[in-house]
Amino acid sequence: MPDALDAHPYDALLLLSFGGPEGPDDVVPFLENVTRGRGIPKERLKEVGRHYFLFGGVSPINDQNRALLDALRKDFAEHALDLPVYWGNRNWAPYLTDTLREMVADGRRRVLVLATSAYASYSGCRQYRENLAESLAALEAEGLEPPRVDKLRHYFNHPGFVRPMIDGVLKSLADLPEDVREGAHLAFTTHSIPDAAADTSGPVEDHGDGGAYVGQHLDVARLIADAVREETGTEHPWRLVYQSRSGAPHIPWLEPDICDHLEELHGAGVPAVVMAPIGFVSDHMEVLYDLDTEATAKAAELGLPVRRSATVGADPRFAATVRDLVLERAATENGRRPAPCVLGTLGPSRDLCPVGCCPARAPKPAAAGADSPYA
Numbered sequence: 176m177p178d179a180l181d182a183h184p185y186d187a188l189l190l191l192s193f194g195g196p197e198g199p200d201d202v203v204p205f206l207e208n209v210t211r212g213r214g215i216p217k218e219r220l221k222e223v224g225r226h227y228f229l230f231g232g233v234s235p236i237n238d239q240n241r242a243l244l245d246a247l248r249k250d251f252a253e254h255a256l257d258l259p260v261y262w263g264n265r266n267w268a269p270y271l272t273d274t275l276r277e278m279v280a281d282g283r284r285r286v287l288v289l290a291t292s293a294y295a296s297y298s299g300c301r302q303y304r305e306n307l308a309e310s311l312a313a314l315e316a317e318g319l320e321p322p323r324v325d326k327l328r329h330y331f332n333h334p335g336f337v338r339p340m341i342d343g344v345l346k347s348l349a350d351l352p353e354d355v356r357e358g359a360h361l362a363f364t365t366h367s368i369p370d371a372a373a374d375t376s377g378p379v380e381d382h383g384d385g386g387a388y389v390g391q392h393l394d395v396a397r398l399i400a401d402a403v404r405e406e407t408g409t410e411h412p413w414r415l416v417y418q419s420r421s422g423a424p425h426i427p428w429l430e431p432d433i434c435d436h437l438e439e440l441h442g443a444g445v446p447a448v449v450m451a452p453i454g455f456v457s458d459h460m461e462v463l464y465d466l467d468t469e470a471t472a473k474a475a476e477l478g479l480p481v482r483r484s485a486t487v488g489a490d491p492r493f494a495a496t497v498r499d500l501v502l503e504r505a506a507t508e509n510g511r512r513p514a515p516c517v518l519g520t521l522g523p524s525r526d527l528c529p530v531g532c533c534p535a536r537a538p539k540p541a542a543a544g545a546d547s548p549y550a
Contacts (some may be wrong), residue, residue: 180256180498182505186260188294188497189284190244190325191271191303192291194264195227195234195460197257201267202227208266226464231544236459237267240291242489243457250494258501259283265306272310279319286324287504288543289497291456295377295387295524296368300329301533304541311542311549323550325508326543327500329524331391332398332517335496339455340395341402347449350482355446360412361403362436363396365454366461367417370427372533377483381532389415389429394519395453397440411449417469418452419461433466434473437481447480457488 196205202224203217210220227234240262252453263274278286288307292299304326311321326460330336342362351359368376368388377387392415400413416436417429431439433450440448450470452462466483474481487493501515506513507526515523528544542549 180254180502182256182258182287182501184506185285185287185325185501186216187261187278187281187286187322188247188501189274189278189286189288189413190240190260190262190291190337191288191307192240192262192264193236193459194267194270195236196267197233197237199228199232199368200436202232205267213311213521215262222496229468230460230463237264238383238458239459239488243291243363243494246489246491246494247497250491250498254498256498256501261296261311265303271306272313274321275310275321276317278322280303284322286322287501288324288326289500290326293336293455293456294391295329295381297372297376297533297534297535298366298368299388300528301535301541301544303318304543304547305535305539307542308465308540308548309341310362312540321549325504325526325544326528328515328526329391330496330500331395332521332523333496333500334516334518335474335487335492335499337395337398337518339487339490339492340451340484341399341406341484344399344403344451345406347451347484348387348403348411351447351449351480354396358445359447359449360414360440360445361400361441361447362433362450363392363399363413363415363450364433364450364466365392365415365431367420367429369422370429373377373429376533378529382475385429389523392454394521398452399451399453418465437470437473437477439481441477441479445479447482448474449482449484451484454485455486456493459484462486469480482522 178446196202203220206220206224221469233514244262261274263269263271290303314321373388382498396415404410416433418433420428422428450466455462503513517523530546540548
């Protein structure tokens with residue numbers, strides 16, 4: 176048996192995710208949760224939910240989180256890390272507040288949080304922290320003593336997150352017909368967000384054109400493209416592109432859209448494309464619909480061969496990454512200075528999101544950061 180690993184002072188890990196419907200009757204209530212406070216009519220939500228209805232009203236994200244939970248528990252057990260793993264969602268069962276209430280009942284006092292978003296942005300980080308603060312306040316209102324929660328740093332440039340994506344791109348290239356493989360372009364995709372949200376993503380010193388959100392994605396895309404060149408001997412042109420825009424047409428969002436990019440590449444005579452969804456931890460609805468359905472249909476219309484590479488999902492290397500991040504943060508809390516494991520040029524993200532990081536339009540309390548009311 177390996178020597179026991181020590182996560183002290185932490186006594187639990189919380190997997191915090193977006194959540195998704197698990198049947199047709201769940202779709203509209205789920206979307207009502209997602210859009211609460213925006214006054215969107217139910218008929219409009221039914222229209223928005225058509226993507227889910229194409230897949231039987233079931234989002235794949237919950238099963239993917241269950242697979243990740245299994246992978247984490249297996250990895251922790253194999254490495255003698257005695258740290259129970261819980262799961263809570265922002266927008267569907269198991270709801271975050273219910274899970275935190277369960278953790279309090281189980282006596283958990285110091286909780287590490289793994290969010291299923293690897294990059295800095297309001298929707299990918301601070302909004303999760305706001306949800307945590309809201310749930311902790313709900314526990315206090317019930318007369319419970321909430322646990323202290325700390326969020327694991329962004330892991331976009333950890334080798335255990337990047338290497339599986341490199342392997343996915345290599346596999347997709349190998350799956351292309353040989354006569355188009357060498358000239359294939361790489362389209363690295365991520366969720367489009369408003370330009371204003373991108374520009375203010377990350378710490379204040381990173382604010383500017385695209386902010387930390389774009390910079391972090393570009394660093395990962397470059398790492399993957401360089402590794403593919405080194406391992407195949409072929410230089411594949413690449414670009415960071417966007418998908419899944421959902422905002423009002425008059426508000427500028429990050430571009431180009433993946434479908435527009437495919438049209439541009441086809442017009443330029445590119446023989447094939449590998450779409451690599453580096454902005455997504457798993458193959459949830461944005462990947463299944465926006466890439467596997469919509470973008471793939473656009474490519475077929477153009478007669479452009481495409482392949483879509485895999486996301487990290489429950490890859491054992493990602494589970495090992497989480498273990499590494501847990502031990503790194505525990506060591507820091509115990510006064511040691513561990514060497515963070517990172518690739519690329521940006522270095523490790525901060526353990527604590529600083530004041531002014533990824534600001535919201537309407538400021539709300541946010542836990543697990545330098546401005547947390549729950550220190």
